[in-house]
Amino acid sequence: MSKNKHSLYKNSAMRTITMERDAIDELIENIDQSFDQACELMMSCTGRVVVTGMGKSGHIGTKIAATLASTGTPAMFVHPGEASHGDMGMITANDVVLALSNSGNTAELVTLLPLLKRMGTPLVSMTGNPDSTLSSSANVNLNVAISEEACPLNLAPTSSTTAALVMGDALAIALLEAKGFSAEDFAFSHPGGALGRRLLLKVEDVMHTGKLIPKVNTGTKLSDALLEVTSKGLGMTTIVDDGQSLLGIFTDGDLRRTLDQNIDIHNTSINDVMTTDCKTASANMLAAEALAIMDNGKISVLAVIDDNNRAIGAVHLHDLLNAGVA
Template identity: 65%
Template structure:
């Protein structure tokens, strides 16, 4: 097999697609603004359709829209002609993708879309095509040349369509004021969802699992409480149930360094008073920030009266996927 320069080939492809994407900056005009206005005004969903490679790009655009505050789904144009048109309502908006703008399977849907009175936005490489002329707004993604050396395989053209779809989704996201919390609700199974939706109440150790001792408790008994509960700490509460202090593994090391008599010392004499706590009901991510800022591995959760209702440590945050 003759020697081939794979790197040079890849560089050529990337350069061609980069240039094609850069050209899109000159295509952002009143059509793009109109498309955004139509989508924002819609009370329904966005129905994305496209054939072949355009269909694959369409699926991704629909997924991006749906995850960023614009309800959307993909319909294969062939299936739409055989029943899936029933998924559309008069409140919806259609985004149709076709590089030529004349793809038969997509063009076939035009009379049905028009009959329903659904506005259609087209993403095409031909602003004079059938789809472009029928659309309320056409997003021009034309390219001078495909990255394919035969100028046949959709490469640069699918890249520009994808980028235009992303530009549309993000413009809508920003116009709606879509927040990170909103994104998390669409991604409850992801790391971001766990970070933004999980409360300390969901992961803290409460009730009998919470390590607590009285101030007069001998140090050795407090250590047994720490061992039983396995959090590397124990809280110290007074007779009114208020948190007086905390004793952690770090406090134990400092106690040993200070040659404290382990047999006679009470927990009150070695605890850390006025310890840092967090309020019940806050996000676990907020508790994580407190622990990181203070360089501590555990803390207590208190109610509005300052009484401990739970305890958690860094391992709990790790297991919950917050870290």
């Protein structure tokens, strides 16, 4: 490849990105009362936000519908051409239609206008022409007009589709924040993969319970406590009183420090060498939170306690790694 051709590619790319960035900058001036009204219509919708559009606008509309649905606003995409041949039955008076068209005069969308009016379905248009048939018929029009396409012929939808996509994201995030949509809510829309595991998995799902909890009673000899540490294989044991309240823990690290002091393990009580200000977790804590406690404290295991400080479990770093939390 010649140097001149390489430079041509690079210049073309930089010009495209600059023009699309400028198109996005122009959107700022269009976030006005109409945007508020569109959000209010969607917030009060008891059905779904039905997104529709032809051609490239349809592709952008599909993505907007997916973003809305995954951020707490029930949404779906309906192809306007198919709507005229039966799919109009998917739309109800309880829905809000979000129609995308740069020209605002797309025939397939204009055909749907009388039907939407008859059903009483609110219409939000997203157009590059505020004086178009679509925008004039809508309850609210979102202006996504651009100065020019990044295409040097000013024909291929480039800057216009970018502007529409960004406006769609703006709608989705505004609605997300207004609804108080949480990370846990987000996880329910994304249950698969690492994201779902980090946001849904709780300590109670992976902790060791019952007889698998390393546990000795207060006053136990250190030598017997070491047998418990070894048999349970978590590198620690909890120390509890008669009511099962957690008094402290003893770990492999504590053992190393104890041996450095030449302490007699057969005659020393575990109470004399245990760590009392230990880090703990609760069963309903997100596993990712427990992992953060381990990371911050540079430790590999946590005792799990209930609201009354009773030892009810133990969770090891390996449990979290095996569950795919990290």
